[in-house]
Amino acid sequence: MELARTSATQGHQFGSCRYEPKASPPNLHKSVAISKGYNFASTWEQNAPLTEQQQEAIASLSHSVSERPYPNNLTQDHASVKENGGLTVSTRDISFGESQGIDAVLVNTNQFYKWFTDLESAMKSEAEEKYQHYVNNLTEHMETCDDILLQVDETLDFFNELQLQHQAVATKTKTLHDACDRLVVEKQRLIEFAEAVHSKLHYFDELENLNNNFYASNTNVGNEKFLPLLKRLDECISYVESNPQYAESSVYLLKFRQLQSRALGMIRTHVLSVLKNASSQVQHAIRSTGGSKTSISEGVEASVIYVRFKAASTELKPILEEIESRSSRKEYAQILADCHKLYCEQRLSLVKGIVHQRISEFAKKEALPSLTRSGCAYLMLVCQLEHQLFDHFFPSSSEDISSLAPLIDPLSTYLYDTLRPKLIHETNVDLLCELVDILKVEVLGEQLSRRSESLAGLRPTLQRILADVHERLTFRARTYIRDEIANYIPSNEDMDYPAKLEQSTEMKSETNSVDENPDVFKTWYPPVERTLSCLAKLYRCLEPSVFTGLAQEAVEVCSDSIQKASKLITKRSTAMDGQLFLIKHILILREQIAPFDIEFSVTYKELDFSHLLEHLRRILRGQASLFDWSRSTSLARTLSPRVLESQVDAKKDLEKSLKATCEEFIMSVTKLVVDPMLSFVTKVTAVKLALSSGSQNQKVDSVMAKPLKDQAFATPDKVAELVQKVNAAIQQELPVVMTKMKLYLQNPSTRTILFKPIKTNIVEAHVQIQSLVKAEYSPEEQSIINMTSIQNLQAELDSLL
Known part of the structure; x- marks a missing residue:
């Protein structure tokens, strides 16, 4: 191609020979087939785009064929110019076809033009043949494409129709699928609803099953199926109670409760039977040891009464634990209380005789203080053992002291009934104070505080005994204050002042030792010594309010007794002896009552009817009406007494008396x-x-x-x-x-x-x-x-x- 262009250029230089290409074939792009083919190609290009790798391959191929190489037969071997001005062209190796070759010697211009014309014709022939062949191929391809496009149109039409049918089928399928999904959901909902209804009806359907089981002849509390049936019955009752809106729920609830009453009655009967059987076994064991119900050695008491009973009643523990676990319901709380009562009754029948016999033995052998100690210690031991045994059967109820009250109260009453007659007849204040110390400090303060949980049931009885001792001690203290202090009749020896003091001084000088302290109480006036001794004993034994009243009364009567004795000494000796006697003992009394952390003041209240006479006189004179309820002179107000309060402070009165006596002595x-x-x-x-x-x-x-x-x-x-x-x-x-x-x-x-x-x-x-x-x-x-x-x-x- 480059050679042709060069030759053509040279031709223009040497003559007017020019290369004119043939006219192009008719415009085939306007045909229908080409238009459809182009459209198809465009659609295809859009629907099937080439990848980057494919585009690179096409670009590489286009670059390779962009320049056509020279034919082998056109390769110029040499070109020479004769010396005489002629041109010799050898085209020996240049060829335009497989069998065609041109070999000429150009001597003159005509030969060149001829050679060029032949060469041009050959080139045109070769070029046109190639392009003609390409056109023919394109024509055939266009015809084929037309056929293909027609088929494609038919295929596309069929495809469009098929696509419409597919869409219709897909729409119907989706509709069917949605309908199936709805049906599945509805089915699941109905299944769940049916199951819910069945689960609710199941509680009602259980009535017949539970009725058959509880009324079966082989059903008993010891059967392993009893507790599950009882649990199912409770569940049914709870469900029916919580859903009163259901039809006939009240009827079913009544029937369920009847079954529950029967079941709880069976439990009560079973518990009573097992407890009686255990009691019988224990009594048989007692008889086999050679003892009796009221006479048994202390060594075998615990092993027989507690260990044997615990072993015989072990089968009750599961059913009792089930009852305790449901004690939040009133029915089970009631049956649990019944079981507590039955248990306490059986235990009381076993131990009451032994406890009574032991306390009776203590009462025959020991004095009141020793009896109190021994009786309380024995009762605490019994109470502790009973609490341990009770905790074995009722672990959740053992903290409630009222559960064992039917057992502990009768046992502790034996000690109370034994002590009370002795307390009533006891007149010794010292012994009563000792009893208070035993009960308050030793028993309630020390022993009961260390084992408060197991011995809590004894506390009410012990406090009751202590209250009786307090009451008796208060009575005896008042009697003592009245008889030994207020009504004390002094003897001649008591009034022998100052000789009594002089004798004491001589005895002190005779001892000649500062370490020895003679009995200073001998020089005191006896009511003073008795008052202080009594108050010292009562201070630790009585409640502060009670002690305050007694202390005020004792100090007051003691002061009066000292003043009376002072007057007698004045008459018997001298006025100065009487004054110093009074000062001495008032100072002693004031000094000794100072440590008592109380107020020696008491408020007395009394009813005053002195105003009634004046009101009655006014009514009789007509100055007031008897039935005038709205005025202050009405009958209600007339007959209403006035409450007068007066406060007596024995300590202040003592100070006043001391001050007056000292002033009198100073003046004398x-x-x-x-x-x-x-x-x-x-x-x-x-x-x-x-x-x-x-x-x-x-x-x-x-x-x-x-x-x-x-x-x-x-x-x-x-x-x-x-x-x-x-x-x-x-x-x-x-x-x-x-x-x-x-x-x-x-x-x-x-x-x-x-x-x-x-x-x-x-x-x-x-x-x-x-x-x-x-x-x-x-x-x-x-x-x-x-x-x-x-x-x-x-x-x-x-x-x-």
Whole structure:
């Protein structure tokens, strides 16, 4: 192709020879077949796109055939030009076909044009042949494509029809499938509904089955099928109760409950039968050991009464556990309570005789305190063993102490009935206090607290016994306070003061040892010692409210008794002995009741009818109506008493009595020592008042107008005499008083406190006299009077302590 183009170019250079291609064949693209083929090809290209790998292969193939190579026979071997200007072209190796070749020697232009024309014809012939062959092939392919397109059209038409039919079939199939799905869902729903209905009806259908089983002759509580039937019966009852809207549910519920009552009755009968059988076996075992129902050795008591009974009743444990597990329902709660009662009755029939016999033996051999200890200890042992056995059969009910009450209460009542007659006749307060300590501290406080769960059933009876002891102790304490304190009649020895104290002092000096402490209570007035002893015993034994009342009453009557004794001692000895006796014992009483952490005050309430008389008088006078209920003077208000409250504080009354007695003692000692000075000051005061009133009235007596030292009672000699009397009293009488104070009041601080106001009064009297002497008398007269200085006086008084 390149050679042809080159030759053509050269032809134009040498002449006007040109290559003109033949006219193209007619336009076949306008035919129907070509149009359909093109459309089909386009559709095919769209429906079946080439992959990237296929497109690369086509591109590579197109590049390979884009340039056609020279034919082998056209390969130019050589070209030479003669020296004379001629051109020789050898085309020996150039060929246009398999059998055609051109070999020419071009000498001149004509030969070249001829050769070129032949070459051009050959090239055209070869090119046209190839293209003609290609056109023919294309024509044949187009015809084939037309046929194929016609077939394709028919196929497409058939395919479209088939597709429509497929769509119709698919639509029908989907409709059928949806209908099948709906039917399957509806079927499943109906199946579930049927099963639900069947499951609900199953509870009602169970009535006949349960009825046949519970009324069968071979049905008993010991059968292994009984508990499952009972469980199924409970389920049916629960279901019918929770669905009262169902038809005839009330009828079925009634029938189910009848079956349940029969089943629970069978259980009760079975439990009673097994318990009686176990009791019979235990009684037979007791007889075989040589004992009786009320006489059995302690060694075999536990093994026979508890171990044998536990082994004989083991078969009850499964059915009792089932009942306990359903005790939330009232029917099973009732049957469980019945089983508890039956159990307690059978156990009581076995152990009551033994317990009664043991307590009776204790009562014959032991005193009241020992009987209380032994009886409580034995009952606690029995109660603990019974609680363990009860826990074996009723593990879920053992925490409820009321379950064992029908058994424990009768057993503990034996001890209560044994102790009560002895308590009623007991008069010894000390023994009653010991009983309180045993019950409150040892039994309830220590033993019962350590085993509170198993011994809780005994607590009510023990508290009842303790309450009886408290009541008896309170009564005996009141009787003791009344007889031994309030109504105490002192003997001559009790009133022998101060001799009684002097004897005690001598005995103390004879011992000559500070380690030995003689019995100080012997120097106390007996009601004081009895009051404090009684309160010390009752403080730990009685409730605070009860003790407060007794303590207030005891202190009050003891104070009254001390005051009565003080008056008797005053008559028998001296007033000072009576005062010191009262001070001594009030101080003892106050000091000893201080540790009691109570208030010695009691509020008394009483009814006051004193206003009734005045109301009745007004009614009789017509000033008020008897039937006027709306006014304050009505009959209801008239007959309503007034409640008067009065509070008595024995401790405060004691303080008042002590204060009054101390003041009385201080004044009596003061008068004993400085009474002349007090009389002298009183007279001087009277004279000065008379002088001052006389000077105002201008009526002054000549005697009263004299100076003080000229008065008959106030001469220097008289004043010196009274000073000497006072000094003598200080030196003679006051030491005696101090000796008595030491005899009655052993505490030095107490004596110091009591002597301090006495000393103050004595010093104050001397100060007043010295002031008068300095003001009214001359120095010579003062020397005659010769009063002791205040400093020396105070030193002398201090030495007495």
